[in-house]
Amino acid sequence: xxxxxxxxxxxxxxxxxxxxxxxxxxxxxxxxxxxxxxxxxxxxxxxxxxxxxxxxxxxxxxxxxxxxxxxxxxxxxxxxxxxxxxxxxxxxxxxxxxxxxxxxxxxxxxxxxxxxxxxxxxxxxxxxxxxxxxxxxxxxxxxxxxxxxxxxxxxxxxxxxxxxxxxxxxxxxxxxxxxxxxxxxxxxxxxxxxxxxxxxxxxxxxxxxxxxxxxxxxxxxxxxxxxxxxxxxxxxxxxxxxxxxxxxxxxxxxxxxxxxxxxxxxxxxxxxxxxxxxxxxxxxxxxxxxxxxxxxxxxxxxxxxxxxxxxxxxxxxxxxxxxxxxxxxxxxxxxxxxxxxxxxxxxxxxxxxxxxxxxxxxxxxxxxxxxxxxxxxxxxxxxxxxxxxxxxxxxxxxxxxxxxxxxxxxxxxxxxxxxxxxxxxxxxxxxxxxxxxxxxxxxxxxxxxxxxxxxxxxxxxxxxxxxxxxxxxxxxxxxxxxxxxxxxxxxxxxxxx
Amino acid sequence: xxxxxxxxxxxxxxxxxxxxxxxxxxxxxxxxxxxxxxxxxxxxxxxxxxxxxxxxxxxxxxxxxxxxxxxxxxxxxxxxxxxxxxxxxxxxxxxxxxxxxxxxxxxxxxxxxxxxxxxxx
Numbered sequence: 001x002x003x004x005x006x007x008x009x010x011x012x013x014x015x016x017x018x019x020x021x022x023x024x025x026x027x028x029x030x031x032x033x034x035x036x037x038x039x040x041x042x043x044x045x046x047x048x049x050x051x052x053x054x055x056x057x058x059x060x061x062x063x064x065x066x067x068x069x070x071x072x073x074x075x076x077x078x079x080x081x082x083x084x085x086x087x088x089x090x091x092x093x094x095x096x097x098x099x100x101x102x103x104x105x106x107x108x109x110x111x112x113x114x115x116x117x118x119x120x121x122x123x124x125x126x127x128x129x130x131x132x133x134x135x136x137x138x139x140x141x142x143x144x145x146x147x148x149x150x151x152x153x154x155x156x157x158x159x160x161x162x163x164x165x166x167x168x169x170x171x172x173x174x175x176x177x178x179x180x181x182x183x184x185x186x187x188x189x190x191x192x193x194x195x196x197x198x199x200x201x202x203x204x205x206x207x208x209x210x211x212x213x214x215x216x217x218x219x220x221x222x223x224x225x226x227x228x229x230x231x232x233x234x235x236x237x238x239x240x241x242x243x244x245x246x247x248x249x250x251x252x253x254x255x256x257x258x259x260x261x262x263x264x265x266x267x268x269x270x271x272x273x274x275x276x277x278x279x280x281x282x283x284x285x286x287x288x289x290x291x292x293x294x295x296x297x298x299x300x301x302x303x304x305x306x307x308x309x310x311x312x313x314x315x316x317x318x319x320x321x322x323x324x325x326x327x328x329x330x331x332x333x334x335x336x337x338x339x340x341x342x343x344x345x346x347x348x349x350x351x352x353x354x355x356x357x358x359x360x361x362x363x364x365x366x367x368x369x370x371x372x373x374x375x376x377x378x379x380x381x382x383x384x385x386x387x388x389x390x391x392x393x394x395x396x397x398x399x400x401x402x403x404x405x406x407x408x409x410x411x412x413x414x415x416x417x418x419x420x421x422x423x424x425x426x427x428x429x430x431x432x433x434x435x436x437x438x439x440x441x442x443x444x445x446x447x448x449x450x451x452x453x454x455x456x457x458x459x460x461x462x463x464x465x466x467x468x469x470x471x472x473x474x475x476x477x478x479x480x481x482x483x484x485x486x487x488x489x490x491x492x493x494x495x496x497x
Numbered sequence: 498x499x500x501x502x503x504x505x506x507x508x509x510x511x512x513x514x515x516x517x518x519x520x521x522x523x524x525x526x527x528x529x530x531x532x533x534x535x536x537x538x539x540x541x542x543x544x545x546x547x548x549x550x551x552x553x554x555x556x557x558x559x560x561x562x563x564x565x566x567x568x569x570x571x572x573x574x575x576x577x578x579x580x581x582x583x584x585x586x587x588x589x590x591x592x593x594x595x596x597x598x599x600x601x602x603x604x605x606x607x608x609x610x611x612x613x614x615x616x617x618x
Binding site for chain 1: 517521524530533537540541544547548551573574577580581584587588591592595596598599602603611615
């Protein structure tokens with residue numbers, strides 16, 4: 001074990017990759033699930049020990065294959081990406097026990113092993129994007145996770161899942177290609193692909209007057225915005241989340257867009273630096289406007305949506321708006337709010353999507369009208385929905401309140417106080433769309449369909465309750481979430497770290 | 498003369514940008530799912546040119562250190578694009594596979610007809 005310790009950064013990516021190969025060879029869904037569960041449980045152990053190392057002794061630089069950067073590929077773990085690694089792997093591990101019954105019910109028996117294989121590949125890609133310090137390597141991992149995501153979505157039973165996967169494939173590939181164009185332009189200017197090295201070679205003097213650098217920034221911003229579904233580049237997301245198998249929706253909603261946000265943070269603050277990102281192009285203003293538009297328009301669309309799964313997808317778009325709002329504020333409190341919300345939103349959306357997975361498992365529908373009275377039949381499950389829903393709204397005592405608090409402080413510090421009212425007003429919209437589901441689920445007479453339903457088996461119930469409990473826990477104990485986020489924000493704004 | 502020089506200097510970039518925009522236009526403007534993939538492929542391929550053109554030096558050889566050669570091409574972009582080609586092939590294959598499944602499920606690969614059939618449900 002001790003000999004493996006220095007290689008933890010590589011193991012973080014290699015273990016799920018090997019796991020994906022092995023699950024692909026299996027015939028039975030249950031054995032594939034068991035292996036995927038094992039891998040998913042190892043991941044947070046590695047991520048947490050990396051985080052502890054970073055907290056103890058500063059950033060880790062791992063040279064892949066012994067080739068020194070900037071020639072070789074460097075895996076670079078600092079506070080920000082160690083935090084994201086813990087988030088992605090932790091949420092994935094917490095959800096994994098849920099998968100067995102849910103996937104067995106929603107995916108054809110002969111395709112279940114493939115499903116887990118694709119899930120592990122997707123996890124490989126997401127962890128790889130997060131851990132690597134090489135701009136082109138990010139593209140490769142991005143495509144690994146994206147290609148496996150298209151398959152995960154297409155495995156949904158509804159035929160509309162196929163069209164959703166196709167649309168996502170088109171949009172996702174355009175986004176990734178924009179990213180490659182941006183990296184190519186940066187390479188032409190700097191002659192380097194290592195993120196740290198690019199940042200050092202992009203002296204402020206070169207950058208201000210250099211048109212290719214600004215073009216690269218524009219290409220990268222648009223490409224990544226497509227991946228993280230920033231309004232109005234979001235059209236692929238609602239259908240993809242609505243028709244994918246429940247477990248895939250929950251996993252993607254919690255992790256995929258968050259990792260894209262991480263790449264955006266890395267580009268804006270570590271590669272280009274605040275001076276280029278926000279001074280030479282009006283990115284801050286544009287992103288602010290789009291974020292506010294997302295917060296309102298997506299929430300309004302959520303209010304009128306009849307399919308609850310798609311309602312949550314629209315809600316995700318709105319919540320991504322809060323995260324990008326924090327980025328566009330670009331001060332310490334705002335950025336902390338963005339990073340904390342990235343963390344908190346992952347936990348609460350995972351809980352909400354898993355609740356719907358349990359509902360689909362019991363009554364075979366997620367249409368709002370079919371959920372009438374389900375709260376009385378499945379009290380624990382729908383109780384978790386209420387708790388996580390309160391967190392989405394941002395009620396005090398839940399995780400959502402913490403992130404919105406930081407965002408509001410950030411807006412105040414900038415002197416943009418009308419923004420505080422906009423944050424509050426858009427939270428009221430969340431009250432409406434979450435309240436609508438709660439009203440139907442708890443205060444209506446159970447329909448025929450619902451009368452037979454009961455809380456799901458323990459393997460499905462526990463992940464739901466743990467994640468819902470976590471939204472309360474992180475509303476009180478903010479040392480881990482907000483503490484690390486504010487340190488990471490401080491480091492990002494301090495320039496190259 | 499100056500104009501010709503500028504034109505010759507940027508000629509290859511012009512071709513790259515034309516292919517890029519043409520590919521993107523096809524993706525947006527065409528309703529046929531296969532034609533969209535053709536456009537997407539064109540768009541991706543144009544980026545390969547963006548990487549390869551500046552890396553190729555006329556008269557340069559592969560970077561094998563030998564006293565007989567003085568001028569080398571940059572190998573790194575070539576290798577990067579090799580990776581990108583693999584990604585492009587995988588994307589195209591998956592896209593085509595999805596179109597086959599969509600055709601099985603809907604009996605058409607025209608976007609408008611698919612959306613029309615969604616509306617009937």
